Amino acid sequence: MADNPKEEVAGNSDGGLVARSFGVIEHGLQATARFFRATEIDTRMLGMLGALILIWVAFHFVSDGRFLTPRNLWNLSVQTASVAVMATGMVLVIVTRNIDLSVGSVLGFVAMIMAVVQVEWLPELLNRNHPAIWVIALTVGIALGAMIGALHGFIIAYMGVPAFIVTLGGLLVWRGAAWWVTSGRTVSPLDSTFRLMGGGPNGAIGAFWSWVVGGLACLLVLLLILNARRQRKRFNFPLRPVWAELFLVSTVCATVLGAVAVANSYPWPAGIVKRYIKNNNLNVEPSELFIAHGIAIPVLIAVCVGIVMTFVAKRTRFGRYVYAMGGNPEAAELAGINTKWVTTKIFITMGMLCGIAGTISTARLNAATNAQGTLDELLVIAAAVIGGTSLSGGVGTIAGAMLGAVVMQSLFSGMLLLGVDSPLQNIVAGVVLVLAVWLDGIYRRRQG
Amino acid sequence: MRKNSTEKVIELENISISFGGIHAVDDASVDLHKGEVVALLGHNGAGKSTLVKILSGAYKRDAGDIRVRGELANISNPRDAKAYGIETIYQTLALADNVDTAANLFLGRELRTAWGTLDDVAMEAAAREVMGRLNPRFQRFKEPVKALSGGQRQSVAIARAIQFNAQILIMDEPTAALGPEETAQVGELIKQLKYEGISIFLVSHDIEDVFDLADRVAVMKNGQMVGSADVGSVTKDEVLGMIILGKCPPAAQKGPGAVNQ
Ligand SMILES: Nc1ncnc2c1ncn2[C@@H]1O[C@H](COP(=O)(O)OP(=O)(O)OP(=O)(O)O)[C@@H](O)[C@H]1O
Numbered sequence: 162m163a164d165n166p167k168e169e170v171a172g173n174s175d176g177g178l179v180a181r182s183f184g185v186i187e188h189g190l191q192a193t194a195r196f197f198r199a200t201e202i203d204t205r206m207l208g209m210l211g212a213l214i215l216i217w218v219a220f221h222f223v224s225d226g227r228f229l230t231p232r233n234l235w236n237l238s239v240q241t242a243s244v245a246v247m248a249t250g251m252v253l254v255i256v257t258r259n260i261d262l263s264v265g266s267v268l269g270f271v272a273m274i275m276a277v278v279q280v281e282w283l284p285e286l287l288n289r290n291h292p293a294i295w296v297i298a299l300t301v302g303i304a305l306g307a308m309i310g311a312l313h314g315f316i317i318a319y320m321g322v323p324a325f326i327v328t329l330g331g332l333l334v335w336r337g338a339a340w341w342v343t344s345g346r347t348v349s350p351l352d353s354t355f356r357l358m359g360g361g362p363n364g365a366i367g368a369f370w371s372w373v374v375g376g377l378a379c380l381l382v383l384l385l386i387l388n389a390r391r392q393r394k395r396f397n398f399p400l401r402p403v404w405a406e407l408f409l410v411s412t413v414c415a416t417v418l419g420a421v422a423v424a425n426s427y428p429w430p431a432g433i434v435k436r437y438i439k440n441n442n443l444n445v446e447p448s449e450l451f452i453a454h455g456i457a458i459p460v461l462i463a464v465c466v467g468i469v470m471t472f473v474a475k476r477t478r479f480g481r482y483v484y485a486m487g488g489n490p491e492a493a494e495l496a497g498i499n500t501k502w503v504t505t506k507i508f509i510t511m512g513m514l515c516g517i518a519g520t521i522s523t524a525r526l527n528a529a530t531n532a533q534g535t536l537d538e539l540l541v542i543a544a545a546v547i548g549g550t551s552l553s554g555g556v557g558t559i560a561g562a563m564l565g566a567v568v569m570q571s572l573f574s575g576m577l578l579l580g581v582d583s584p585l586q587n588i589v590a591g592v593v594l595v596l597a598v599w600l601d602g603i604y605r606r607r608q609g
Numbered sequence: 610m611r612k613n614s615t616e617k618v619i620e621l622e623n624i625s626i627s628f629g630g631i632h633a634v635d636d637a638s639v640d641l642h643k644g645e646v647v648a649l650l651g652h653n654g655a656g657k658s659t660l661v662k663i664l665s666g667a668y669k670r671d672a673g674d675i676r677v678r679g680e681l682a683n684i685s686n687p688r689d690a691k692a693y694g695i696e697t698i699y700q701t702l703a704l705a706d707n708v709d710t711a712a713n714l715f716l717g718r719e720l721r722t723a724w725g726t727l728d729d730v731a732m733e734a735a736a737r738e739v740m741g742r743l744n745p746r747f748q749r750f751k752e753p754v755k756a757l758s759g760g761q762r763q764s765v766a767i768a769r770a771i772q773f774n775a776q777i778l779i780m781d782e783p784t785a786a787l788g789p790e791e792t793a794q795v796g797e798l799i800k801q802l803k804y805e806g807i808s809i810f811l812v813s814h815d816i817e818d819v820f821d822l823a824d825r826v827a828v829m830k831n832g833q834m835v836g837s838a839d840v841g842s843v844t845k846d847e848v849l850g851m852i853i854l855g856k857c858p859p860a861a862q863k864g865p866g867a868v869n870q
C-alpha cells in the first residue's frame with residue numbers, strides 16, 4: 162500500500178495532500194470491499210489461489226522455467242487426482258469432528274482386491290481383456306470401500322469408539338489385510354481398459370473432447386448462475402449486480418478454457434506417435450504429427466467427484482446435516498437428526514472414495530503393490546486442512562480441500578524437479594502445513 | 610381462566626430420572642390442558658429443564674408415563690416428540706452454530722425442490738417471514754448463527770419452535786437473553802399462541818411474567834413437585850414460599866415435594 166511513513170511526515174506541511182491521498186486509499190478500499198460483497202467471492206479461497214500461483218511462479222523461476230510447462234502441469238494434475246478424490250470425503254469427516262487415519266491402508270487393501278479380481282479371478286470366468294472386466298473390478302472396489310467405511314462408521318457411531326482409535330486400528334488392519342491377499346506379492350499387469358483410469362497418453366481424452374468438456378463446463382456455470390438468479394427473483398430477494406455475475410462467469414470460463422488449452426498443448430511423446438503412425442498405416446513423419454494429450458481421465462474423474470461431492474455438501478439434506486452436526490452435535494440430535502446414521506454414511510462415502518482413489522493410483526502404476534497408499538492419510542488430511550477445513554468442526558469446503566491437494570502436490574513435484582531429496586521434502590511439507598493452519602487461524606480471527 | 614379444562618393434552622405421571630447418584634427428577638407429575646399455559650418454577654437445579662427434556666425426548670426417563678391427549682405416548686427421542694406435535698425451545702437454545710438462520714429453522718425438516726434438493730430460497734423466504742414477526746429488525750440471514758447476538762439467537766430458537774404448527778410448546782427460559790422490547794414481544798406471542806389453542810409449558814424465574822402469562826404454576830424443589838395452583842388463587846408471596854421453602858399454600862394442590870407443616 163502507498164501510505165508510507167514519509168508521506169505522513171511530509172503531510173505536516175501539507176495536510177491537504179495527506180487527507181487527499183488517504184481519501185484515495187480509503188476510496189480504493191471501499192471499492193474493493195464493494196467488489197467482494199457484490200461478487201460474493203470467498204476471500205479465503207482467493208488467498209489460497211494466490212498462494213498456489215506464488216508457489217508455481219517461484220518454482221518456475223528457481224527451476225529455470227521447467228515448472229510451468231504443459232508437461233509438468235499435466236503430470237501435476239494426474240498426480241493430484243487420487244489424493245484430491247479422498248480429500249473431498251475427508252472434508253465431511255473432519256467437519257463432523259472426526260478423523261480418518263485409515264484411508265491410505267483402505268486404499269491399499271481395496272486396490273489389491275481390485276487387482277486380484279481383474280488379473281486372477283475374472284480372466285478365469287470371462288476371457289482375458291473382456292470389456293466388462295474394468296467395470297466389475299471398479300464396482301467391486303467401490304462396494305468393498307463402502308463396506309469397510311460402513312464398518313468403521315458403525316463402530317464409531319453406534320458403539321461409541323472414537324474415530325481416531327477406530328481408524329488408527331483400521332490403518333493397521335487394512336495394511337495387514339492388503340499384504341495377506343497375495344502374501345505381499347505385487348499384482349500386475351492390469352486390464353488394459355482399467356489402466357485408462359490412471360492417465361498416460363491413452364488415458365486422456367484428446368484435444369477435441371477436451372474442448373467439448375471445457376465448453377460444457379462453461380455452459381454449466383452459466384446455467385447455475387442463471388438458475389440462482391431465477392430462484393432469488395422468485396422471492397424478490399436482492400440480486401447480485403449484473404456486472405458481478407458477468408465477471409464471475411467470464412473468470413471461471415476463462416480459467417476452465419485456459420486449463421483445457423494447457424492440457425491440449427502437451428503432445429504425445431515421439432515413441433508413442435511412431436507406434437500410432439505404424440498402427441494406423443499413416444504416411445507422415447512423426448515430427449510433423451502433433452497429437453495432444455488433452456485432459457487426463459483420472460483428472461476428469463477427480464473433477465466429477467468434486468462436483469458431485471460439492472452438490473452433496475451444499476444441496477442435499479445429508480450435506481446440511483453434516484455441517485449442522487459439526488457445529489453442535491447435540492443440537493443436531495435435538496433437532497431430530499439421526500446423527501449416528503449420518504456419521505455412518507459419512508464413513509461409507511469416505512470408503513467409496515478410497516475405492517475410486519485406489520483405482521486411479523493402481524491404474525497409473527499398472528500394478529497393485531503391498532505399499533500402495535502408504536502415508537496417503539497424512540496427505541489427505543493435510544490437503545483438507547490446508548484447504549480450510551477446521552479441525553474444530555463445522556467449517557470446510559470441497560473445492561478448498563481439492564485446492565489444498567494441488568498445493569501439496571505442487572510443493573512435492575516442484576521440489577522433485579529441483580532435485581531436493583526426500584527428507585527435506587518432508588520437512589518443507591510439514592512446515593508448510595503448520596504455517597498454513599497458523600495463517601488460516603489468523604485470517605479467521607480477523608473475520609470474527 | 611382456563612378455556613377448556615376437560616381436555617388434557619399432556620400428562621406426565623410419576624416421572625423419575627437420575628444422573629449417577631443425583632435424582633434430578635423424582636416422582637414428578639404435572640399436566641397441561643388444551644390452550645393452557647403452565648409455568649414451571651423452582652430454584653436453580655430444581656429439575657425443571659430435566660423434566661421438560663424428558664417430554665421433548667432429549668432424555669430417556671427411568672420411570673413414569675407420558676400421556677398425550679390421554680393416550681400413552683412412546684417418546685424416546687426428539688423425533689418421537691416432534692411427531693406428537695411437541696416443539697421445544699431449549700434453555701441452551703440448541704442451535705447448529707455453523708449454518709444460517711433458515712437452515713436452523715428447518716433443521717431436520719428441510720423444504721425440498723421437486724428434485725429432492727434443498728430449496729434454500731424458499732426456506733430463506735419462510736425464515737424472513739417468521740423472523741419478521743418476532744424480531745423485525747433482524748436482517749442477518751446469510752450469516753451462521755454463531756455470529757448472532759445472544760438475543761438474536763434466542764429469537765431464532767423461538768422462531769424454529771413456532772414454525773411448524775406445534776400443538777404443545779415447551780419454552781425453557783425463552784426470554785433469558787432478550788431485551789425488554791423483545792421480551793414484551795415474546796409475551797405477546799405467548800398470548801397469541803394460547804389464543805390459537807396451543808398448550809405451553811413455560812419454565813421461568815420471573816414471577817411477574819409468570820403471573821402475567823400463565824394460567825397455572827407448578828413448583829419444583831430438589832427434583833420433586835412441591836405443588837401446583839391456579840395463578841388466580843395464590844399470591845406471589847405464596848409462590849415464592851413454595852419455591853424457596855417448599856411450603857404449599859392451602860389453595861394449591863399438594864405434591865410429594867411439599868414440606869409437612
Ligand atoms: N446431563 C446431566 N448429567 C448429570 N447431571 C445433570 C444433567 N442434567 C442435569 N443434571 C442435574 O440435574 C439437576 C437438575 O438440573 P436441571 O437442569 O433440570 O435444573 P433446572 O431446574 O433447569 O435449573 P436452572 O434454573 O438452573 O435451569 C441438577 O442437579 C443438575 O446438576
Ligand SMILES: [Mg+2]
Pocket residue numbers: 657658659700781
Ligand atoms: Mg434449566
